[in-house]
Amino acid sequence: MADTATQAPTDVRPPKHVVYCGVCTLPPEYCEYGGTTKKCSDWLAATHPSLHRQLYSADAAAASLSTLSVDAQKRAEKDAQKKAAKAEANEVREAEKRASSKIIIKRVERNKRKYVTEIAGLEAFGLDLKKVAKEFGKKFATGSSVTKTASGGEEITVQGDVSDEVVDWLGEHHEEIPEDNIEQVEDKKKKSAPTV
Amino acid sequence: MFKKEFTPGSKSKVKSSAQRAIRTKVLETYPRLEPHIDELLPKKEQLDLLKIPDRVSLYCLGTTPLFWQHMDDAIMPHLQVVHKYPWAFPRIRIDRGAIRFVLSGATLMVPGLTSPGGRLPGDAEAGEEYGNGGEDLQPGDVVVVEAEGKENACMIGVLKMGTREMKEKKKGVGIENGHYVGDGLWKLDIS
Ligand SMILES: [Zn+2]
Numbered sequence: 019m020a021d022t023a024t025q026a027p028t029d030v031r032p033p034k035h036v037v038y039c040g041v042c043t044l045p046p047e048y049c050e051y052g053g054t055t056k057k058c059s060d061w062l063a064a065t066h067p068s069l070h071r072q073l074y075s076a077d078a079a080a081a082s083l084s085t086l087s088v089d090a091q092k093r094a095e096k097d098a099q100k101k102a103a104k105a106e107a108n109e110v111r112e113a114e115k116r117a118s119s120k121i122i123i124k125r126v127e128r129n130k131r132k133y134v135t136e137i138a139g140l141e142a143f144g145l146d147l148k149k150v151a152k153e154f155g156k157k158f159a160t161g162s163s164v165t166k167t168a169s170g171g172e173e174i175t176v177q178g179d180v181s182d183e184v185v186d187w188l189g190e191h192h193e194e195i196p197e198d199n200i201e202q203v204e205d206k207k208k209k210s211a212p213t214v
Numbered sequence: 215m216f217k218k219e220f221t222p223g224s225k226s227k228v229k230s231s232a233q234r235a236i237r238t239k240v241l242e243t244y245p246r247l248e249p250h251i252d253e254l255l256p257k258k259e260q261l262d263l264l265k266i267p268d269r270v271s272l273y274c275l276g277t278t279p280l281f282w283q284h285m286d287d288a289i290m291p292h293l294q295v296v297h298k299y300p301w302a303f304p305r306i307r308i309d310r311g312a313i314r315f316v317l318s319g320a321t322l323m324v325p326g327l328t329s330p331g332g333r334l335p336g337d338a339e340a341g342e343e344y345g346n347g348g349e350d351l352q353p354g355d356v357v358v359v360e361a362e363g364k365e366n367a368c369m370i371g372v373l374k375m376g377t378r379e380m381k382e383k384k385k386g387v388g389i390e391n392g393h394y395v396g397d398g399l400w401k402l403d404i405s
Contacts, residue, residue: 030249031301033250033253033298033299034297034298034299034300035298036294036297036298036366042396043396043400043401044395044396044400045297045364045365045366045395047364047365047366048313048317048364048366048368048395048396051313051314051317051396052396090311094311094314097314146403148221149405
């Protein structure tokens, strides 16, 4: 209890403002434990040069290792290398996956002249389906939701025929997705009795 | 607790009565937040409740995560809150060697706290930061975990073992299932 009185003056100090890494999101002093140290370091050098100097100087590196045994140093180094290699391999794999993924925008006829548009494959390009579905709903002023596909995946279903608009939207907001990876298809609902 | 990344479930508004209860609970658990509470949980602003996996409730103000609670366990601050007001929480420190284990989601073992780089209340070098006013911490207490050579906390969790026992045994489990920087809760995108 006596403590609270002595602590009171220090308690009113303003909140600390902590910089978070623009690459790995951690406080930059912890970047060395992620797999993206090189990128993190570049980001910090560009955005917070003085903090970068402080964290990445030779002195700082020496200090961070000096308290570890030689064995532990080796392990830490190996660990960091492994992590970096893993992160790199992951990135390559992601890039490959992206190159071969297709976004399929399907116009489906529900009833005569009534359509829904199903958009599949956005997640392969890192898009958040829930957010995009919401955005489409607002943009096209129509119903739009994330739905389960028969194969267990998820896609976005938008009420109405908005295929062309979706293609335009992707071109505008996600230039990183190559046009060749976007495909528009038509799906006439198979009727039980074929009508001619 | 949040080793895997996850997507949040439903979001709802917290009723003002519940909001008051949260404020009370936060102050009961972390009395040293008192001078900051109006800034942290402004009375007139709308808190949101985000349901996240494993029956955890996350309370947010706009896109800022503030506190989380697993079922009826102690209410815990998000590490971004800890980074703003580190002095408002009981703190201990791990040695440098333990950092990479903590950041990979491993259980925090006692030797990481009792080695020369670690700090516990009662240590000669504990100082004001880790001294906890000379009081040992008890099993079940919420503690912030800082790290040797680092300025900001890397984890927050519930002590499995009291700090007095840690100093005697120098082994065993210190904290299980904490929330650490870079975990699923840390990476959660609230927008
Ligand atoms: Zn980083």
